[in-house]
Amino acid sequence: MLDNLTQRMARVVKTLRGEARLTEANMQDMLREVRLALLEADVALPVVRDFIAKIRDKALGEEVVGSLTPGQALVAVVQRELTALMGGDYDGQAAPLNLSVSPPAIILMAGLQGAGKTTTVGKLARLLRETQKKKVLTVSCDVYRPAAIAQLKTVTEQVGAEFFPSTPDQTPLDIARGAVDWAKRHFHDVLIVDTAGRLGIDEAMMQEITALNQALRPAETLFVVDAMLGQDAINTAKAFNEALPLTGVVLTKLDGDSRGGAALSVRHVTGKPIKFVGVGEKLDGLEVFHPDRMASRILGMGDILALVEDAQRGVDMKAAQKLADKVKKGGDFDLNDFGAQLGQMKKMGGLSTLLDKLPAQFQQAAGNADMSGAEKQLRRMEGIIQSMTPTERAKPDLIKASRKRRIAAGAGVQVQDVNRMLAQFEQMRGMMKKLKGGNLGKMMRGMRGMMPGMR
Structure with a gap:
């Protein structure tokens, strides 16, 4: 998510923090780097000009010039202005639904056709049911697109909300x-109304909506x-904002956008807050938009709060406590436990999602790991464990050559894959033994080899 912009801005931040004093020369260099990073990210030119002007004014003010650590003070200015650019009406916090x-x-x-409206309706229904305990009804007013009504009915049923039927002749x-x-x-x-989209903005669509x-x-x-x-996202947002009394924006497919121009420009252009961002195709892939957290992520500082929230939603705390008690009392960490840990990781969004929310230095420590390959390996490991008998999962030491061949055949993998999974399991088991002894330092050093693709 926003990879190119984050990398450029993280380099600027690192350089700034190392400056003992600010001069006209290094100030201009910094502003030029920020300007180039934003323009390469496809941020609208008027937005870039306004943003740079605000930073320059603040940077030359007393809060930076008089600071004992001017480099760090300037980073704080950039972060505050970035937060304000994406939505400063609520002190950097999320804009709530009314x-x-x-x-x-x-x-x-x-929105336009293909923006992901129908899927977003399902995601929003799920979010409101789970976080606010709302009784949600959805309805499709898209009588033009083939199967639009059926699609909304399907996603609504998948998230456990209720659907109001309609037909194309209405x-x-x-x-x-x-x-x-x-x-x-x-x-x-709550009633969520899905409307018809078009491949482009036209008068008939605007009149209907x-x-x-x-x-x-x-x-x-919501746009x-x-x-x-x-x-194009900025131009479309402007057209819809002129035609409708918009109250907010939902940015979809943000995980596929390495540039980030829309995220930084759309609020400035429309004057309306970004309320949600869609990440991934799964129906749990809708996040409340926090401008302050997104600013931290863009500057390479990560989003630890979002990581904690993911953990709270995805982790079975009772199961985690049960495992902790088991290890503490000297119980052996087995393949049932290992499989459960892999499942918890998937619930939190997988390795790539977790890595995206960590600060830049942690992402760099992961090197050039193939995250998509790591995700596949994680699923393969789950399949291998599921191909074992209950006895084998409880007593991994029983798994010798003949059993490995049978497990590999059952999971549709090679014996080498079974050996690789067992080796990673042994690493995890070794870490759990260190945890039992209270030796946290050794456990942390062992974590690098724990995850697939993260060596």
Whole structure:
């Protein structure tokens, strides 16, 4: 996510922190590097100019010039301005959804075809159900795209929300009014309305969605935009903002955008906060957007808070405590435990997601590890463990040559893959023994070889 921008900005930050004093020369060099990093990231030129001007004004002020560590003070200025650029209305925190209305709170989703609106509706329904315990109803007003209604029905069922049926021979207004009536009569807290998109902005689409907005008077009108569009995302956001009373933006496919221009520009251009970002194709891949955390990630400082939140959501605390008690009491770490740890890692988003939220120095320590290959190896290891008998998982020392051949055949892998997995298991078991003895230092040194692809 935003790899190119993060790498450039992290280098600037590292150079700045090493400066004992700020001069006109190194100040200009720093601003030039920041400007180039932003332009290469496809950030809109007016946004770059405004951003650089604000940093220059603050940098020449007393808070930096009078500081004992001017380099670090200047980094703090860059971080604050980056946070303000992406959404400083809430002190760098996430902009909340306005759901404090007479139910149902209606959320209208707008955007171009292919931006990921329908999937985002499912992701948002899941997020509201799990984090706010809302009773959510979804409805599709897209009567043009083949299978659009069926797609929303499928994703809605997958996330456990309720779906209001519609047919292509109905008008979008009739569908929406029917859904509102149903939501009121069945006491739904939230109604999410999926609208039709087009391959480009056209008058008919804008008139239709404007009529829907006026009829429904939604609590939230969210513009869904593909972050990978770059400059086109900014132009599209501007057009929708002029046609609709937008309340926020959802950036999709942010994990596939190595540049980051849309994330930095869209709020500046529309004046509306980015409320959510979509990462990955899975229905749990929607994150609340925190401008301060994103600024830290762009500057190579990581997002440890998001990592902790992922852990809280993904880790089974009872299972973790049970394993800790087992190891503490001298119990042997077996393949059932190892398989459970691999499963927990997958719930947290996998290796690449975890690495993306760590500070730059940790990412650099991982070297040029093939993260996609590591993810595949992780899944392969799970398959190998599942091909074992319960006795083999509980007593790994029983697994000799003949058993390895049978396990390999059952998992569809080579015997070498089974040997590799067992070797990594032995490393983990050795670390657990060190943990039992309280020797945390030795355990940390052993972690480098624990994860696939992270040597």
